[in-house]
Amino acid sequence: MNTGQAAVGGRTRAVAAEAGPRPGSAAEAGGTPAVGAAPAVTAIAGGVGAARMLSGIASVVGQGSITAVVNTGDDTVLHGLHVSPDLDTVTYTLAGASNLETGWGLAGETWGVMEALAAFDAVAGQSLGWFRLGDKDLATHLYRTGRLAAGATLSQVTSDIAKRFGVEARLLPMSDERVETRVTLASGEVGFQEYFVGLGHAVPVKAVRFAGSEAARPAPGVLEAVERADIVLICPSNPVVSIGPVLAVPGVAEAVARRREATVAVSPIIAGKALKGPADRMLAELGYEPSAAGVAEMWAPYAAAIVVDNADAGLAPRIEALGVRCVVAPSVMSGPAEAAKLAEAALGAAP
Numbered sequence: 001m002n003t004g005q006a007a008v009g010g011r012t013r014a015v016a017a018e019a020g021p022r023p024g025s026a027a028e029a030g031g032t033p034a035v036g037a038a039p040a041v042t043a044i045a046g047g048v049g050a051a052r053m054l055s056g057i058a059s060v061v062g063q064g065s066i067t068a069v070v071n072t073g074d075d076t077v078l079h080g081l082h083v084s085p086d087l088d089t090v091t092y093t094l095a096g097a098s099n100l101e102t103g104w105g106l107a108g109e110t111w112g113v114m115e116a117l118a119a120f121d122a123v124a125g126q127s128l129g130w131f132r133l134g135d136k137d138l139a140t141h142l143y144r145t146g147r148l149a150a151g152a153t154l155s156q157v158t159s160d161i162a163k164r165f166g167v168e169a170r171l172l173p174m175s176d177e178r179v180e181t182r183v184t185l186a187s188g189e190v191g192f193q194e195y196f197v198g199l200g201h202a203v204p205v206k207a208v209r210f211a212g213s214e215a216a217r218p219a220p221g222v223l224e225a226v227e228r229a230d231i232v233l234i235c236p237s238n239p240v241v242s243i244g245p246v247l248a249v250p251g252v253a254e255a256v257a258r259r260r261e262a263t264v265a266v267s268p269i270i271a272g273k274a275l276k277g278p279a280d281r282m283l284a285e286l287g288y289e290p291s292a293a294g295v296a297e298m299w300a301p302y303a304a305a306i307v308v309d310n311a312d313a314g315l316a317p318r319i320e321a322l323g324v325r326c327v328v329a330p331s332v333m334s335g336p337a338e339a340a341k342l343a344e345a346a347l348g349a350a351p
Contacts, residue, residue: 042229046242050235056339073245109134
């Protein structure tokens with residue numbers, strides 16, 4: 001498959017961390033994590049599934065051992081502001097600051113700006129608040145937009161935001177150049193957020209492409225993080241629109257493939273269904289098998305092992321026949337303890 005066109009997950013703005021100490025932080029561990037003894041983990045990450053997975057990994061090895069290469073294909077400009085949904089979901093979750101009520105944004109959020117903006121709907125002839133941004137969340141987007149306008153790179157701004165939230169993991173956008181996930185529907189091509197939020201991802205997808213990917217370069221540190229990691233992890237995000245854009249950046253797929261023996265994937269599909277979002281439907285609509293075995297086939301060139309849920313244990317022989325080690329473990333991250341157990345299984349699957 002050409003990862004520059006229709007590739008291998010779906011960005012969902014949600015969270016897994018409880019309020020309190022940051023997952024994997026010294027405060028949670030009761031001291032400084034033994035980072036020196038922990039494996040260096042580089043994760044290829046999307047939104048909610050990745051954020052939950054990274055939270056679990058952090059509780060096992062400490063945030064300081066983690067580098068996350070995060071999808072920016074669903075970044076968008078709203079009200080003149082540069083919004084990076086997956087980067088923010090990962091940041092807020094690792095900071096223990098995510099909004100568990102809404103499933104995205106920051107805890108303790110207020111909505112004064114959105115309420116005031118709604119007063120302009122009649123004048124504008126459309127709903128201006130179809131993509132809701134909380135008041136505190138807006139501060140992140142204002143900062144990002146201002147810094148980018150002043151000449152900073154997305155990598156630099158991402159580092160700033162991570163520091164502001166006290167995140168110890170290294171968070172890298174997949175590229176500092178603009179790569180845009182575009183979705184083709186029966187009615188024509190739309191941006192990812194129009195499909196996912198505006199249309200509620202309720203319409204069939206005919207094709208996906210990553211505009212600008214051919215000319216993009218990996219952000220500084222991305223290739224080195226993959227090459228030097230003890231373990232490379234493909235997070236349980238939508239394979240098409242969360243992981244796909246990252247691999248579409250020239251050089252990234254090749255770097256992961258070179259580290260195949262050190263790479264472990266975690267299936268986002270359990271018993272043929274996505275727990276959240278349209279991954280199962282999108283896979284089927286684009287001609288992939290919406291199952292853990294189908295995901296294993298997609299990742300076989302990149303990962304020597306995959307973790308699948310107990311519900312998919314019967315698929316293990318098919319997966320092993322692909323040359324991919326199959327590890328069966330509970331994969332529903334319903335809370336921090338479950339995320340940590342899944343993280344242990346994924347880390348244990350590496351050679």
